[in-house]
Amino acid sequence: MDLGTLFEFACERHPHYEALVEENTRLSYQELNREIDRLASGLQALGIKQGDRVVLVLKNRLEMVTLYWAVQKIGAVFTPINFRLSPEEIKYCVQDAGAAAVVYEPVSEHAVREAIHELKTLKIGVQGAQGVDVTYGELQKKGTGKPDRPQIHDGDVCLMLYTSGTTGRPKGVPRTHLNEYSAAVAHIVQNQYEVQESTIGVMPLYHTMGMRSLLSMAFLNGKLVMTPDYSAETVLQALDQEKITCVYLVPTIFHDLVYHPNFAKYNLSPLKKLGYAGAAMTKALTEEIIKKLRPEIFVNHYGSSEVYTFSICNYLDKKPGCAGKAGFHQRIRIVVPDPDGHSTPDDLVPAGIPGEIIVDLRSSEAFQGYWNRPDATKKAIRDGWYFTGDMGMIDQEGDLYVLGRVDDMIISGGENIHPLEVEDVVAKHPKVAEVAVVGLPDTRWGEIVTAFIVPKDPSLTVEELDEYCRDSHQLSNFKRPRKYVLVSAIPKSPVGKILRRKLRSGEYEELIMKRESAS
Template structure:
């Protein structure tokens, strides 16, 4: 069976043409309507010269136009290349030039960034509004035909290129084939216990792998409903769960936190909600308990993966084992090996159970990419001897479950000892007066590096109290405790809730309330 996404969507539309596919505010789009609209757009794109393997940059929020564009591009074999609207003008220009985009489809929010850039080859500009655009999106829908020419599309043809922003350096393009996306979607459905006709909240942006698979999971197989959320708002999300009868959520922990602790959380009924999945960063034991108490899901899953290989592991025992990333996904083989920051780690140098090492994933997985777009240097660093080196640190417990505790490049070496920031953070989060925490390594003449804890306090607390808490904690060796506590108003985070430690380290000290350095 050919697993190209355009054909699979057509199968869904033929199965249940009158089933609601997308909800956007008061508007409802059936599968039949969405199939027709995407075919019309596809025919217009072909008239403009967009064809198989052409890359089309999409700079739009989660909205029906983005979804129509996605399916239209899949039908003609073009490559959906969504970009984070928050990217700098310079990074947008880099991505457009990097993929040699044939076209940019954009909304007015980023019009200035799109138009002011200089491109190696000038792409066609398709806007939601006419200003600055060669044509508008809706003109293409008005001018197109109800069908398009369908080229032969192989499973290994590219369907998507997603850009990972990381924390430093240029964005990296991650090419994903039709086979990659189909396999990842099927894995997601099985690993989260989704059911036919499930409704999901489209909260994660479609330029992110989590957002894209939330869409594909309900549309490709389940004929479910995708309720668009262009701009996440916790109160609006709570209301939509009740009003639309949402069955499944797949979001980052920060979104769940904002919902579960919202002042109006008790106003709504969440009885339809059956499945909660989270990814992007770890979820604290306190937040897990709170989500269980508020939403009462039947299935509660921690998904650990990446843009490059969608699933590494999943854990459906988050209540019993908070912080656990679980066992390998249905398509995966993982190892934990001796870590080396210089990139000299070898796939066969595995560590013993319970010992911390770098997590690597086999690239024979049907969910795995084959290398970065135009970045052989980054590919050589990430893929070695058939394994993808995640750069994450973790260990496997006696039951064979994986725990992720940080990044290789964030490991602190103090007095020759290896200290992992997340290990300290999980301890400090147990303190009743600590709301958020991030630990970073700071250069020190005597020790090489010392761990410094940046604290967002829940209520008044002193450095001495926190230090005593760490000294007395049975799971934290004394040499690992922070040597300085810095109180801040917020912890900078990425879109997916990952702590931006480098940014923290750059904050000017006079902008913070700084404690005294503790005795070392």
């Protein structure tokens, strides 16, 4: 079974259900399928064939969705990348993928044209982008209206996601029809979605979370509402007007929504099913979401582009921040952490002791290796297990807590300290909007725990923060920050992951503060 065929099944089941919405455009499943067939046929007329990689450098817009399904129907490989990438990064991805075509729009036009001007790659333009070989409108007219459907196997690659590359060159993650189908089914089961749900297409379609929203809605004849230009107000308006029933977002967006000054004026009562992933969520934000949105289902999904689900937790009211137990297709272990990649799946650590999280690669959601990167594959995949690079701990009830990256662990005076446990305490201070904790070099301690804080209230002082942490019963004294830095913003990746390396290297804007450090 392949994804394009599964989409056609959905179109036959409920042809008149609303499928895709963007501003004033509303397409039923029947109308959307016709549009997709024209595009698929057009791509074939231009010489795009089964197995070819098609790179897309687009915002989350209607054309991104239609081209996704068109690529699936002809057996090509949908290869989306961040539209904010630099020309050098785009060139790397296009060449690494061996792309047969690149699709871009005005916002990415300059970077794409600079990146590929020497490459013999077909250029397809959306929304009036210049310098193209064919426009989106022309593509619709190129074909016969129905594509020639090749024989597609569930082990064929249908998608390649590029990891964010926060620690080096981005890595291509090839995913098969079976991988994507299984991940969508797991997402539906784990979030308890039903037929004709509706969601908002705000998570990037170059990210695994965006893909899950796209596929789960299609398989359930749900409605996907696209928002090419993100703002918290735009999302709140769409949630209200479209009566959205479920969302799957990063914590940063939840934060933007529940703390928005106009939050109370929107009716979000149909929104009953919430899921988050991509980064840790503080206890303070978890509690605010429960209080303001009153979800019936609230799921922390922990996973990756490589293996969609590691674990899920749907009892966040009882255990905020918990990652729960292994997902629908999965099992997990905690092993001795080794940044050099020498630990094995048998190097287990007992409950209550931090270690590296590893997951079973026999999951039908799991990839089997990186694209053109045998070095990265060898480090990440050992003896049938995927070594995530994440630190975690299993509690006495068998629940997983994620403690950050192996590389993020702070070693101060010989003690191991994990940033998230410190962040959870600092985040509860009423004058703190956001916090990120890292270890900075120190001649005496090796590293000192340093808290970078975006103030909610400009009157916030270092003295207040240090007194708050000192008086906290949740934080051992050796874990208390020894330095506080007030900053204008916490550096993050496009999907909301804190870029701690930028804080370590001084890439932030410091605010005026009354004292440099805490004693």
